[in-house]
Structure formats: structure tokens, C-alpha cells
Amino acid sequence: MKxxxxxxxxLEALYPPERLLTRDAQLLTYESDALTAFHSKPAAAVIxxxxxxxxxxxxxxHQLAVPFVARGSGTSLSGGSLPxxxxxxxxxxxxxxxxxxDPEQRIAVVEPxxxxxxxxxxxAPYGLYYAPDPSSQSICTIGGNIAFNSGGAHCLKYGxxxxxxxxxxxxxADGAVTEFGSDSxxxxxxxxxxxxxxxxxxxxxxxxxxxxVRLLPQPERYRTLLAAYDDLGKAxxxxxxxxxxxxxxxxxxxxxxxxxxxAEAAVQAGYPDxxxxxxxxxxxxxxxxxxxxxxxxxxxxxxxxxELRSARDEAERARIWKGRKGAFSAVGRLxxxxxxxxxxxxxxxxxxxxxxxxxxxxxxxxxxxxxxxAGDGNLHPLILYDxxxxxxxxxxxxxxxxxxxxxxxxxxSITGEHGVGMEKRDYMPAMFSxxxxxxxQALRRAIDxxxxxxxxxxxxxxxxxxxxxxxxxxxxxxxxxSRE
Amino acid sequence: xRHSITSDDIRAPEMAKAIESCVHCGFCLAACPTYASLGxxxxxxxxxxxxxxxxxxxxxxxxEAQEYIDRCLGCMACVPACPSGVAYGDLLVSYRAMQExxxxxxxxxxxxRRLIRETLPYPRRFRLAARAGKLGAAxxxxxxxxxxxxxxxxPGSLPPAMPLPPLLPAQGEKRGKVAILLGCVQxxxxxxxxxxxxxxxAANGIEVHIPPRQSCCGSILLHVGAEADARxxxxxxxxxxxxxxDAIITTAAGCGSGIDDYALLFKGQPDxxxxxxxxxxxxxxxxxxxxxxLRAPLGFSQERRVVYQDACHLLHAQGLQREPRTLxxxxxxxxxxxxxxxxxxxxxxxxxxxxxxxIAAELGGRKAESILAAAPDAVVSGNIGCITQLRQQFxxxxxxLPVLHIAELLQQAYSHxxxxx
Numbered sequence: 001m002k003x004x005x006x007x008x009x010x011l012e013a014l015y016p017p018e019r020l021l022t023r024d025a026q027l028l029t030y031e032s033d034a035l036t037a038f039h040s041k042p043a044a045a046v047i048x049x050x051x052x053x054x055x056x057x058x059x060x061x062h063q064l065a066v067p068f069v070a071r072g073s074g075t076s077l078s079g080g081s082l083p084x085x086x087x088x089x090x091x092x093x094x095x096x097x098x099x100x101x102d103p104e105q106r107i108a109v110v111e112p113x114x115x116x117x118x119x120x121x122x123x124a125p126y127g128l129y130y131a132p133d134p135s136s137q138s139i140c141t142i143g144g145n146i147a148f149n150s151g152g153a154h155c156l157k158y159g160x161x162x163x164x165x166x167x168x169x170x171x172x173a174d175g176a177v178t179e180f181g182s183d184s185x186x187x188x189x190x191x192x193x194x195x196x197x198x199x200x201x202x203x204x205x206x207x208x209x210x211x212x213v214r215l216l217p218q219p220e221r222y223r224t225l226l227a228a229y230d231d232l233g234k235a236x237x238x239x240x241x242x243x244x245x246x247x248x249x250x251x252x253x254x255x256x257x258x259x260x261x262x263a264e265a266a267v268q269a270g271y272p273d274x275x276x277x278x279x280x281x282x283x284x285x286x287x288x289x290x291x292x293x294x295x296x297x298x299x300x301x302x303x304x305x306x307e308l309r310s311a312r313d314e315a316e317r318a319r320i321w322k323g324r325k326g327a328f329s330a331v332g333r334l335x336x337x338x339x340x341x342x343x344x345x346x347x348x349x350x351x352x353x354x355x356x357x358x359x360x361x362x363x364x365x366x367x368x369x370x371x372x373x374a375g376d377g378n379l380h381p382l383i384l385y386d387x388x389x390x391x392x393x394x395x396x397x398x399x400x401x402x403x404x405x406x407x408x409x410x411x412x413s414i415t416g417e418h419g420v421g422m423e424k425r426d427y428m429p430a431m432f433s434x435x436x437x438x439x440x441q442a443l444r445r446a447i448d449x450x451x452x453x454x455x456x457x458x459x460x461x462x463x464x465x466x467x468x469x470x471x472x473x474x475x476x477x478x479x480x481x482s483r484e
Numbered sequence: 485x486r487h488s489i490t491s492d493d494i495r496a497p498e499m500a501k502a503i504e505s506c507v508h509c510g511f512c513l514a515a516c517p518t519y520a521s522l523g524x525x526x527x528x529x530x531x532x533x534x535x536x537x538x539x540x541x542x543x544x545x546x547x548e549a550q551e552y553i554d555r556c557l558g559c560m561a562c563v564p565a566c567p568s569g570v571a572y573g574d575l576l577v578s579y580r581a582m583q584e585x586x587x588x589x590x591x592x593x594x595x596x597r598r599l600i601r602e603t604l605p606y607p608r609r610f611r612l613a614a615r616a617g618k619l620g621a622a623x624x625x626x627x628x629x630x631x632x633x634x635x636x637x638x639p640g641s642l643p644p645a646m647p648l649p650p651l652l653p654a655q656g657e658k659r660g661k662v663a664i665l666l667g668c669v670q671x672x673x674x675x676x677x678x679x680x681x682x683x684x685x686a687a688n689g690i691e692v693h694i695p696p697r698q699s700c701c702g703s704i705l706l707h708v709g710a711e712a713d714a715r716x717x718x719x720x721x722x723x724x725x726x727x728x729x730d731a732i733i734t735t736a737a738g739c740g741s742g743i744d745d746y747a748l749l750f751k752g753q754p755d756x757x758x759x760x761x762x763x764x765x766x767x768x769x770x771x772x773x774x775x776x777x778l779r780a781p782l783g784f785s786q787e788r789r790v791v792y793q794d795a796c797h798l799l800h801a802q803g804l805q806r807e808p809r810t811l812x813x814x815x816x817x818x819x820x821x822x823x824x825x826x827x828x829x830x831x832x833x834x835x836x837x838x839x840x841x842x843i844a845a846e847l848g849g850r851k852a853e854s855i856l857a858a859a860p861d862a863v864v865s866g867n868i869g870c871i872t873q874l875r876q877q878f879x880x881x882x883x884x885l886p887v888l889h890i891a892e893l894l895q896q897a898y899s900h901x902x903x904x905x
């Protein structure tokens with residue numbers, strides 16, 4: 001898209017200069033999301049402040065066949081909101097109104113740029129909250145949560161974003177505006193689950209304009225337990241025990257020594273000094289939570305925990321979670337670069353997966369910090385490397401590839417909640433057959449015939465399926481993207 | 485983030501380290517007032533880090549990044565919000581000091597900054613300029629916005645100067661010995677703050693020294709990039725302050741955090757060790773007093789509803805969240821009221837309300853609204869900048885809400901208690 005491009009001319013008519021960004025200094029800051037291994041500069045970025053502007057922008061892109069990427073706060077860890085070089089970036093941050101909260105129906109109607117946690121803040125006076133809690137919930141937006149079907153620590157009990165979206169108004173990639181679902185808690189109940197289709201589509205179908213989400217009553221009581229172990233595998237086995245007992249905690253998280261150290265340095269969360277730390281949180285009605293908490297403590301002791309600590313008040317609980325939720329970024333204190341993985345294994349095989357990851361890291365001679373949603377088997381190994389060392393990134397990527405292969409082999413998945421995005425596109429053929437990928441493509445083209453919405457994400461690039469990604473990324477070879 | 489910084493600036497290693505430790509996760513966005521106000525990546529902490537990185541790598545002309553860097557309040561709210569521990573303050577202060585030497589400013593801007601450099605650090609000159617300012621205010625709208633903002637901040641008339649004795653003896657049993665660093669702008673705008681601080685300290689058994697030959701801490705000059713001048717002022721204080729005190733007390737948040745930056749200001753200077761010793765000794769009034777504890781009797785006969793306004797340079801830059809509140813909770817009959825977004829900057833931020841009047845006014849308005857929603861009898865802060873900013877906000881809304889320095893409120897609590905006993 002050159003300066004004289006008709007899209008830019010049309011955008012000039014649509015947006016005032018301060019909301020149409022074309023200068024280097026402006027666009028540079030939008031080049032990456034939270035996966036800085038990739039960066040790519042769009043031709044322009046627009047900051048719409050109304051639904052009508054978004055719709056018109058998408059229509060223009062469709063008409064002129066210019067690819068676009070919709071972006072919220074740019075916190076994607078899979079490169080999901082990486083701009084398309086010479087395409088358009090649509091920054092939805094200013095569409096951040098909470099349009100209504102209905103405490104009786106327990107729903108909220110919000111715009112896509114609303115920050116996840118702001119819904120909870122707005123619902124708090126009614127004793128309600130929005131359950132999905134990605135670690136970046138203080139800044140990530142609902143639009144992005146929808147695109148990637150975001151999870152979070154408490155999704156163990158409450159499910160992912162798709163379980164909390166009741167209705168949506170969207171502009172599809174061809175400019176058509178449509179609505180899915182309804183305000184009713186059961187959805188419309190007829191026909192296929194179109195919300196389920198749109199949520200998690202990684203921005204390939206269009207842009208959500210208005211979202212109706214479910215609100216839940218705030219639990220009456222929380223009890224948060226820290227259990228310290230001298231071995232990561234033991235912590236993994238303890239999770240299987242909890243699951244097998246039939247108890248359903250709000251969250252079960254594991255952090256290993258490196259992650260504990262990083263988080264402790266960041267927020268002084270008061271974590272014990274241990275090889276592995278299990279965070280288990282029970283929530284619900286007070287009598288039940290208290291009864292289960294006693295049972296949980298006994299179970300943790302039996303599983304070999306050498307120390308148990310429980311949060312004495314809300315401030316301690318908040319600190320425990322602040323440490324956990326800031327853990328990825330805190331690893332930035334330990335290493336100049338790292339790759340966050342998002343693989344999933346069946347939770348009954350958690351201990352086995354951890355032992356094998358340990359063996360892999362020894363084999364590759366790399367440090368790996370483990371932070372993960374143990375309750376649902378969603379691993380987040382962080383592979384530490386120093387990008388200034390020649391070959392270090394490739395080495396780290398080789399290990400990442402082996403970890404993903406391991407997840408698939410154990411019957412899991414390459415992603416639990418961060419999405420495929422840019423980062424894991426080339427692992428798709430390891431999980432899906434050619435036929436399955438063709439079906440996904442056919443569906444995508446039915447909605448976006450020109451493939452303009454978030455082009456280049458999720459689907460493997462045209463080359464031979466590769467489980468081992470070595471050397472340059474296919475798009476790098478094509479000169480479409482570059483690394484810092 | 486990886487970088488290829490080749491700058492030979494003396495503080496390039498500090499800048500490079502901050503950039504390296506940023507992982508671009510975006511957690512800082514939630515804490516940033518300019519991001520809250522503008523919603524743009526280039527007006528966010530991580531966006532500014534990217535911009536400074538690109539300038540330092542010589543990939544982007546500094547002039548193109550400047551407006552976004554200028555718009556940073558320097559409130560440091562992003563620092564405690566950052567899980568990766570990015571020393572954003574080190575980066576920003578170093579970068580600004582470096583750029584200030586090189587940049588060309590539009591003539592009016594340059595005049596305004598020269599005014600800042602030559603008046604604000606010197607209470608006597610500032611008093612003179614303020615009187616001239618009243619004259620300027622009569623000219624009103626004819627002046628460009630930055631001037632108007634500067635003049636708006638000045639009160640209709642300045643209070644009379646309140647000379648302090650070089651020594652205030654401790655009352656009762658002696659519990660400590662301190663020196664007070666009077667500061668600059670505050671001494672002209674509100675001389676009662678240091679007066680009140682000295683009295684409250686003395687009433688608490690602290691021997692208070694007020695060396696007459698002291699000067700401005702230089703922090704305001706570091707803000708506008710006049711490093712050498714800043715160091716000269718700082719050195720005068722190294723000489724003036726007695727060595728055998730428990731602490732050097734500041735009553736202005738900006739002085740305390742500015743003195744914390746001496747490590748950067750004096751990097752590579754022959755007296756860097758002396759600067760480090762000095763900055764170690766400097767403590768905010770509330771931190772010192774909270775540590776020694778308040779002496780009874782004090783308090784109010786009737787309930788006073790008080791909002792504590794966190795100054796960014798106390799809360800974020802010096803981590804003083806608990807200390808001032810601990811003091812206030814020790815005052816009988818004082819009810820401390822919470823407000824929404826307590827950690828969000830009020831828009832004063834050093835010279836910010838002079839440099840960026842529009843955003844400063846917006847942030848000031850938000851802060852005033854959240855304070856008024858709590859319906860207090862008084863607002864208390866630990867920083868002259870916040871106090872001035874809030875007074876102006878309340879005045880423009882027709883609200884007669886008193887805004888006091890925490891030292892002044894404590895002074896009232898002591899005299900009130902003395903009067904009623």
C-alpha cells in the first residue's frame with residue numbers, strides 16, 4: 001500500500017489526522033505485540049471511536065483487497081496481533097465503553113476495546129464479576145480474548161472465554177454486519193453454535209463490535225493454599241490427586257524454582273523456597289469451601305508437600321496471584337530473551353510430561369522455567385536464551401519444537417490459550433490432517449473470500465509441514481517479517 | 485527486547501539495561517496516565533521504550549519521537565507495575581538529559597524553559613517572577629497556552645516569606661536530629677509547609693537544623709536537561725548540610741525522588757560517592773516521622789474526613805504508600821477516605837502542567853472528581869505540585885475544599901489538641 005493508495009485516501013476522509021497514524025514514530029510502536037521475536041510495520045494504523053468507523057474501515061479493506069489486523073492492547077504471546085507489512089492495523093482501544101450492565105440478568109454489554117478487568121470493576125458494585133482471568137487481565141481487551149478464546153488460572157472451574165460470551169454483533173471480513181447469540185443465558189439454542197465458531201477464530205473472520213458477556217456472582221469465600229515440593233514431578237502428581245478426588249478448585253497452578261525466583265523478585269509474593277510450588281484456590285459458599293479446605297490440606301500433606309501456607313487475608317491472596325500472573329514478564333529479570341510455550345497434556349500425564357521436559361532441557365542445555373495451569377494440563381514452559389548469542393534462538397526453537405511434539409504425543413495440543421497466531425502456524429500439520437486443515441480453510445474463505453482478515457496467521461505457510469522449525473521462519477525467508 | 489545501541493552517552497549502559505529487560509508484555513499500559521487519556525501505543529511506557537530504543541539505535545530521528553517522550557509525566561506509575569523490573573526512570577531521566585543537550589526548541593518554548601531554569605530553583609527570583617506573572621495574567625488569553633498554564637498555577641498573591649531559624653530545639657525528650665532541605669518553588673508558594681514540618685518534628689522530640697546556605701536540590705533542572713547547573717546546586721547542599729544528622733528531610737516529593745536520581749546525575753563525576761552518601765540520607769518527611777512515631781497529644785475534637793492524595797514521586801518513585809497513611813491513622817478523630825484510582829497522577833508532575841497543559845488539565849479534572857466523590861473535609865498531600873494543581877482544580881469548580889500538606893495537617897492536629905486541652 002503506497003501513499004497514493006486509494007485506501008489511504010479513503011481513510012483520510014474517514015478519520016481525523018490524529019486517529020490515522022502513518023508516521024514512522026507512531027507505527028514503530030505498533031510493530032510487535034508481546035511476542036517481540038516478530039515485528040512488522042503496517043502501512044497505517046487507525047484508531048476508530050465508533051462502530052460505524054470500524055464497519056466502514058473493514059468494507060474499504062474488503063473492497064480494495066487490503067489485509068488488516070484488528071488489535072486491542074497487543075498482549076498476544078503468539079504474535080496474533082502482529083501487523084501485516086503494508087496492511088492496515090485497526091487499534092480498537094478507544095472502543096472501550098461498557099454499554100450496560102444488567103445485574104438481574106447478570107450480563108454486561110461491552111465494546112471490543114474494553115479491558116477484561118474493567119468489566120469486573122464495573123460489575124463489582126452488584127456483587128458480580130467476569131470470570132475468565134488471563135494473566136494479562138489488567139490490560140488485555142475483550143476483543144482479543146474473543147479472538148484467542150483466552151483462558152486464565154480460573155478457567156479450570158469456569159471455562160474459557162467462549163463459555164462466557166452470550167451474544168455478539170460482528171462485522172465479517174467482507175463488511176457484512178451480523179449478530180450471533182442473544183441476551184438470554186441459554187443463547188438462542190437453535191442451529192450451530194456460531195459464537196463458538198467466532199470465538200477463537202484468531203481474527204480470521206472479522207471484528208467483534210459489541211459483546212454480551214455473562215457475569216457471575218462473586219464467590220462468598222476464597223481459600224488459597226501454597227504447597228511447596230522438593231520435586232516438580234511430585235507437584236504434578238499432587239494435581240492428579242486433587243482431580244481424582246472429585247474436588248473442583250477454582251484454580252490449580254504450578255510454578256517451578258526459576259519461576260518462583262522471578263516472581264518473588266518482582267512482587268515479593270511470599271512464596272516458599274522450593275523446587276515446585278502448587279497454588280490451589282477453593283472458592284464458593286463458605287461452609288463447603290472450609291470443609292474442602294481441610295480435606296485439601298490433608299491431601300497436599302499426603303502428596304509429599306514439605307510446607308503448606310495459606311493466604312490469611314485478601315491482601316495476601318492478591319499478592320500470591322500478582323506473583324503468579326506477573327511470572328512470565330518477571331522471567332525477563334532472569335534472561336534477556338525467552339520463548340513462552342502453551343502446550344497442553346492430559347492432566348493425568350502431567351508428572352510424566354514434566355519429567356520429560358526436564359530431560360529435554362538437559363539434552364539441549366537450556367534453562368526452562370515452568371509456570372502453568374496444572375488443573376487443566378496447560379503447560380507454559382518458558383525457554384530462556386540470550387538472543388545476542390549466535391544460534392541461541394534456533395537452539396531454543398528446537399527445544400520448543402520437541403516440547404510441542406511431546407504434548408501432541410501425550411495426547412494433548414500445541415496451544416491451550418495463547419493461540420496459534422504467528423508462532424505456532426507451522427505446527428498445525430502435526431495436529432491436524434490435511435483434510436482437517438482444508439475444511440478450516442474452506443470455512444475461512446466462505447467468510448473472508450479475499451483472506452484479508454489477519455492474513456498469515458493460524459494456517460501453516462504454503463511450505464512442507466514441519467514439526468521441527470529450524471532456521472528462518474518461512475515468512476522471514478519471503479521477507480514478509482523480520483526479527484529484532 | 486533486543487537492541488543494537490551504540491550510543492556513547494555516559495549513561496548508555498543504564499539506558500540499554502532498561503531496554504533489554506523490557507519484554508513488551510504491556511502490563512505497564514494499565515498504570516500509565518497518558519495511555520489512559522490518549523489510548524495510543526506511542527503514548528505508553530512500552531511504546532516510549534520502543535521509541536527511545538530506536539532513537540538510540542539511530543533508526544529514528546530523535547525529533548520524530550520527541551513529542552511522545554515529552555508527553556511522559558515521569559510519574560513512574562509504570563515502574564511498580566512492571567513485572568520485569570524495567571528501570572524506566574533511569575532510561576527516561578538519562579534519555580531526556582541526553583536529548584536536552586541536542587534539541588532545538590521553538591523560540592517560545594525555549595523562553596519558557598529558560599524561565600523555568602532561571603526562576604523556579606531560586607525562591608527570591610521566583611517571588612519576583614510571580615509578581616510579574618500577575619501582570620502577565622492580566623494580559624490573559626493573548627499568551628500562548630504553556631505560559632497561561634504557568635501563570636494559572638500562581639496564586640493571586642504570594643504568602644509572605646517565613647524565615648526559619650537555623651536551629652529548632654527538640655521539645656521534651658530528644659529522639660533524633662535532622663536537617664530540613666527547604667526546596668525551591670515550595671518555599672515561595674507555600675513557606676508554611678517547611679515551617680509546619682519543622683514545628684511538628686520539634687514537637688516530636690526531633691532537633692531540627694535548617695542550614696541557611698542551602699539551595700534547590702537541582703531536580704527541576706535535571707528535568708529540563710540542565711545537568712551541569714543541577715549538579716552545581718546539589719553540590720552546594722553537600723557543603724551546607726551537617727554530616728551528623730539522622731536524616732535530611734524533604735517535604736517535597738519531587739526533591740526526594742530527584743535526589744534518588746543523583747546516581748545518574750553524578751555518574752562519572754569525581755564526587756559521585758559524596759552524591760550517593762547524600763542521597764542515602766535524604767528521607768521524605770512522612771517516611772521519617774512514620775518511622776519514629778507520633779507523640780501524643782494530638783487530634784481533632786470533631787471528626788475530620790480526609791482524602792490523602794498520593795504524589796507520584798512519593799508513591800511510585802519512592803514506594804511510600806503506607807507511611808503517610810500510618811501517620812494520618814494515628815491522628816484521633818481523623819477519618820481517612822479511599823478514592824478511586826488513587827495511584828493515577830493528578831497531572832502536576834514537576835514541570836508537566838507547564839509543558840503539557842491540556843493533558844495536565846484532563847488528569848487534574850479526573851483527580852478532582854474522584855476526590856469530590858468521597859466528600860472529604862480536606863485533602864492532604866505530600867507534594868506542593870499536587871497541592872497547587874488540586875487547589876486550582878477545586879477553585880475552578882467553585883469548591884472551597886482545603887488542600888494541605890501533610891505537615892500542615894499534623895501542625896493543625898497538634899495545635900487543635902493543645903487548644904482544646
